[in-house]
Amino acid sequence: MIETTAPRKRRVLPGFWKRILIFLTIFGPATITAMADNDAGGVATYSLAGAKLGYPILFPLVIITILLGVTQEMGMRLTVITRKGLADLIREKFGVKVAIFMFGALLIANIGTLITEVAAIKTTSTMLHIPPIPFVMVIVLVSFFFVTKGNYKLTQGIMLVASLFYIVYIISAVKAHPDWGLAVTNLFYPHGVDMTSAYLRDFLLIGMGVLGTTITPWGQFFISSFAFDKKIEKGKINYSQMETYWGAFLTDFFSFFMIVATAATLFIHSIPLVSGEQAALAIQPFAGQLAGTLFAIGILNAGFMGLVIVSLSTAYAFAEFFGISGSLNDSYQKSKTFYILFGIQLIVAMVVALFIPLSLFKVAVFTQTINAVALPPVFYYLIKLTSDRQLMGEFANNRFQKIFSITCTVVIVVTSLFTVATIFIKT
Amino acid sequence: MAYLSEIIGRPVIDLDGKPVGKLKDVIVRPWAEFPHPLIEAIVVELKNGEHYLPFAAVAALLSPVIPLKYRSDEIPTFELMADDVLLSRDVLDKQIIDTDGARVVRVNDVELVRVNGTIYVSNVDISWLGIIRRMGLVGLSQSLGGHLKQKGISWEDVELMHRDQSMQLRVPAKKLHELHPADLADIVSDLNRLESGQLLDSLDVKHLADTLEEVEPEFQVELVGHMSDEKVADVLEEMNPDEAADLLGDLPKERKEDLLALMEKDDADDVRKLLAYPEESAGGIMTTEYASIPPDLTAAEAIQVLRGMADEVETMFYVYVVDLDQHLIGTFSLNNLIFAAPGQKVSDFMTDRIISVNLTDDQETVAQIVSKYDLLAIPVVDDENRLHGIVTADDALDKIIPTAWKKRLPRFYR
Numbered sequence: 001m002i003e004t005t006a007p008r009k010r011r012v013l014p015g016f017w018k019r020i021l022i023f024l025t026i027f028g029p030a031t032i033t034a035m036a037d038n039d040a041g042g043v044a045t046y047s048l049a050g051a052k053l054g055y056p057i058l059f060p061l062v063i064i065t066i067l068l069g070v071t072q073e074m075g076m077r078l079t080v081i082t083r084k085g086l087a088d089l090i091r092e093k094f095g096v097k098v099a100i101f102m103f104g105a106l107l108i109a110n111i112g113t114l115i116t117e118v119a120a121i122k123t124t125s126t127m128l129h130i131p132p133i134p135f136v137m138v139i140v141l142v143s144f145f146f147v148t149k150g151n152y153k154l155t156q157g158i159m160l161v162a163s164l165f166y167i168v169y170i171i172s173a174v175k176a177h178p179d180w181g182l183a184v185t186n187l188f189y190p191h192g193v194d195m196t197s198a199y200l201r202d203f204l205l206i207g208m209g210v211l212g213t214t215i216t217p218w219g220q221f222f223i224s225s226f227a228f229d230k231k232i233e234k235g236k237i238n239y240s241q242m243e244t245y246w247g248a249f250l251t252d253f254f255s256f257f258m259i260v261a262t263a264a265t266l267f268i269h270s271i272p273l274v275s276g277e278q279a280a281l282a283i284q285p286f287a288g289q290l291a292g293t294l295f296a297i298g299i300l301n302a303g304f305m306g307l308v309i310v311s312l313s314t315a316y317a318f319a320e321f322f323g324i325s326g327s328l329n330d331s332y333q334k335s336k337t338f339y340i341l342f343g344i345q346l347i348v349a350m351v352v353a354l355f356i357p358l359s360l361f362k363v364a365v366f367t368q369t370i371n372a373v374a375l376p377p378v379f380y381y382l383i384k385l386t387s388d389r390q391l392m393g394e395f396a397n398n399r400f401q402k403i404f405s406i407t408c409t410v411v412i413v414v415t416s417l418f419t420v421a422t423i424f425i426k427t
Numbered sequence: 428m429a430y431l432s433e434i435i436g437r438p439v440i441d442l443d444g445k446p447v448g449k450l451k452d453v454i455v456r457p458w459a460e461f462p463h464p465l466i467e468a469i470v471v472e473l474k475n476g477e478h479y480l481p482f483a484a485v486a487a488l489l490s491p492v493i494p495l496k497y498r499s500d501e502i503p504t505f506e507l508m509a510d511d512v513l514l515s516r517d518v519l520d521k522q523i524i525d526t527d528g529a530r531v532v533r534v535n536d537v538e539l540v541r542v543n544g545t546i547y548v549s550n551v552d553i554s555w556l557g558i559i560r561r562m563g564l565v566g567l568s569q570s571l572g573g574h575l576k577q578k579g580i581s582w583e584d585v586e587l588m589h590r591d592q593s594m595q596l597r598v599p600a601k602k603l604h605e606l607h608p609a610d611l612a613d614i615v616s617d618l619n620r621l622e623s624g625q626l627l628d629s630l631d632v633k634h635l636a637d638t639l640e641e642v643e644p645e646f647q648v649e650l651v652g653h654m655s656d657e658k659v660a661d662v663l664e665e666m667n668p669d670e671a672a673d674l675l676g677d678l679p680k681e682r683k684e685d686l687l688a689l690m691e692k693d694d695a696d697d698v699r700k701l702l703a704y705p706e707e708s709a710g711g712i713m714t715t716e717y718a719s720i721p722p723d724l725t726a727a728e729a730i731q732v733l734r735g736m737a738d739e740v741e742t743m744f745y746v747y748v749v750d751l752d753q754h755l756i757g758t759f760s761l762n763n764l765i766f767a768a769p770g771q772k773v774s775d776f777m778t779d780r781i782i783s784v785n786l787t788d789d790q791e792t793v794a795q796i797v798s799k800y801d802l803l804a805i806p807v808v809d810d811e812n813r814l815h816g817i818v819t820a821d822d823a824l825d826k827i828i829p830t831a832w833k834k835r836l837p838r839f840y841r
Contacts, residue, residue, distance in 0.1 A: 095561075322558070
């Protein structure tokens with residue numbers, strides 16, 4: 001094998017700048033996946049959480065960061081070491097029936113997610129006085145064009161630029177003149193509000209909703225497929241692991257400001273919020289026009305990022321599960337099915353969200369339900385694969401990692417099942 | 428005809444009809460004389476582990492219940508050999524190379540055929556029908572089967588990638604050697620790195636060099652990153668000097684020097700010369716392998732000399748005529764040479780109106796001149812008109828047309 005004949009050339013420890021350079025070569029997949037977890041639905045949920053519960057809902061962020069980091073790291077490690085995607089490995093190790101089931105669940109849940117993205121773009125563009133239907137069509141067309149005609153690098157580049165746009169939430173939050181001391185201390189222990197039993201119940205429910213929008217099945221598949229398409233070298237695994245933690249941190253760093261922006265305005269003045277997208281309008285009287293507009297632009301950007309990443313994750317998974325070629329570096333001709341699947345999802349989501357009168361709330365609940373059903377098997381296979389010594393060698397989960405990841409998974413799964421259950425009981 | 432997915436899991440009984448276990452896998456052994464491997468043995472799952480038994484001990488494999496020719500306490504054991512393939516473990520659901528279509532596909536099922544009491548592997552099924560069948564919907568797949576075209580790949584065209592982690596491609600991977608390097612390059616970029624490394628490892632140096640020339644530059648660097656310096660040096664010697672220089676130019680400086688030191692002096696000197704020019708100049712994209720001869724030879728002598736050069740020269744659309752100090756004084760095409768009388772002097776039938784480019788001209792200029800005059804290659808000279816190399820038309824255009832754009836051109840133009 002090649003590995004054994006390759007000379008071990010790591011005589012000198014690379015210097016600081018060299019390490020930064022290496023980090024930049026692997027940089028991308030984990031950050032983009034994590035940022036896309038804050039898609040339009042995510043932003044809406046965080047805004048709603050801040051508006052309804054104030055600063056104390058910042059407390060779950062630390063836990064979510066850890067859970068996101070741990071689960072994404074497993075997906076990244078699995079791919080970099082085995083040089084296969086999660087879907088590839090599930091098909092090879094667990095057979096075709098499991099593959100069909102997992103793909104079906106992923107497809108349905110992802111279409112649901114895409115519909116909510118389009119709906120969020122529609123609502124927000126109306127707020128900004130942009131005609132929603134042509135606007136959504138342009139976004140879909142442009143996404144389809146750059147994904148099919150460009151290559152991995154272009155898509156990654158555009159997504160990284162889109163990630164930068166989350167900075168608008170920092171500005172919105174600053175404009176809202178929050179109590180920074182209260183905000184930061186709430187990260188460590190929730191305080192500063194009247195903890196009635198009604199408040200605590202909402203806190204638990206919304207807290208779980210926040211976790212549910214951040215940790216998703218598509219996120220697990222996507223980080224693995226995207227890292228695979230990037231062809232990250234095994235030797236750079238440390239850097240990639242670092243990136244997953246960095247990505248998780250960055251995501252929740254921005255979530256912090258989303259919550260702060262609405263907590264400092266809407267919660268303080270007890271303005272009720274029907275849906276998260278309304279936050280962009282609602283904060284204007286308190287934080288100014290700029291803050292409101294930026295908030296809206298942020299939602300548009302998050303929706304765009306979600307559209308591309310979520311439908312790519314389905315297309316990647318399909319290619320891996322059923323063995324067709326699917327890489328952003330392939331020409332349209334070569335990976336036709338992959339690209340068509342990517343485009344069709346966008347079109348379906350667009351048509352449904354724009355022209356079919358559907359209760360968005362029901363779509364969201366439905367999506368959440370499918371995600372909750374799909375998450376346990378995804379984590380089961382992920383942990384089983386990353387613990388497989390034959391497959392992972394020295395990079396297999398050690399005892400601590402295994403116990404820790406199982407614990408995290410149990411927390412996530414119980415949370416998502418519980419969320420779904422409470423929604424059903426309520427309705 | 429039967430499918431692997433149908434017989435796996437069927438009960439196995441002994442001579443007395445007592446249940447033994449379930450069929451778990453089927454073992455085939457590839458042989459050189461015939462492209463379709465024969466079933467040699469089966470794997471039966473027992474209550475406590477699994478048992479390999481020779482096919483000779485099986486009375487009928489393709490039946491709903493698989494009877495053995497022995498009693499359960501006297502079943503013979505089969506010794507597994509290194510080359511043996513377990514169809515379910517190594518082929519089903521795995522990726523294989525379809526050497527006919529030059530692509531990587533995933534196996535949904537394997538077709539078996541019985542001929543005179545022996546069973547062969549005929550095709551691998553990569554169609555959706557295979558997936559439907561695997562879902563247990565045999566009836567649906569059969570009724571659809573009539574309408575849809577079966578997409579089977581003959582085993583003859585299959586090259587296995589997987590088996591277990593430490594698996595190597597069967598060496599020599601004969602089927603792969605018959606592929607065009609451009610197709611091989613396509614396959615390599617489809618595979619994950621470990622597999623593409625194995626694939627490249629199984630090729631001889633000449634093939635490897637041709638294939639690497641077809642791969643995108645960044646991927647080239649990565650693939651080479653996993654090979655030993657000795658091997659890379661051999662490959663670089665085999666590659667065209669301009670391609671070798673491009674590849675070396677993309678490698679870390681330290682490794683570049685190590686490799687140049689390992690290469691044979693002549694080849695290394697050629698490459699060094701090219702490396703000295705900026706990558707985007709005529710000097711950077713030219714090759715030093717061209718045919719040049721002195722002006723005072725006769726046509727007959729010239730043919731003799733050129734024949735001797737055939738191995739070293741990339742293209743011989745044109746022959747360049749140089750004096751003792753390498754000054755470019757004329758050029759002629761092979762046409763001119765063949766139509767000339769044997770005794771005619773080269774200087775008589777060569778043309779001295781030469782279109783050339785300077786070493787420092789940028790590649791865009793080179794491409795424009797090449798396309799303006801419809802040349803297949805253009806000579807590269809220095810300020811004193813000394814010949815240093817040639818740029819072939821494909822290289823000149825290659826550097827101008829961006830890869831992504833080129834991909835969108837119809838295949839015909841590529």
